[in-house]
Amino acid sequence: MRLRRNSRLYLLLGAALVSAVFFIDFCNFFYQCGCRSLWAGADAHCNVHQAHSHHCPFCVIGPVWQALTFFAIVGVQALPIYAPARWPWPVRLALALAAFPAAASVLGLAAGLATGYWN
Known part of the structure; x- marks a missing residue:
């Protein structure tokens, strides 16, 4: 079954x-930084608020880089959704959802190394 453009969107x-x-x-899973779900305090307990600890790269990079990181993840999620393959929509959605932790891990590793989080 071929998906219409709006369905893919x-x-x-x-x-x-x-x-x-x-x-x-x-963020908390990857960096063990103390961030919580949006409904449970978000970054209130993140190590970015502690003076004498490593600061979470995703929290310290600022809103512009956070937005770029998010849109890069969404860009990776778009790949299986808009792929020319003849996959049914559940496969496309499953691959897009799986792309989130995969892309976030790559970007998280890059941000962690760039900020010296693990040094």
Whole structure:
């Protein structure tokens, strides 16, 4: 079954929404920084607020780089959704959702190394 352009856009928006909601949870999973879910305090307990500790790269990079990081993740999520393959929509959505932790891990590693988080 071939998806219409609008259907693919809705899949991408759904995948992006999941990424937006759980990005901060991924932040804590990856860096063990203290961030919590958006509904549980968000960055209130993040190590970025502690003077004598390494600061979480995703929190310290600022809103512009945070937005660029998020849109890079969404860009990776768009790849399986808009791929020319004849995949049904559940496969496209599953691959897009799986792209979130994969892309966030690569970007998180780059941000962690660039900021010296693990030094």
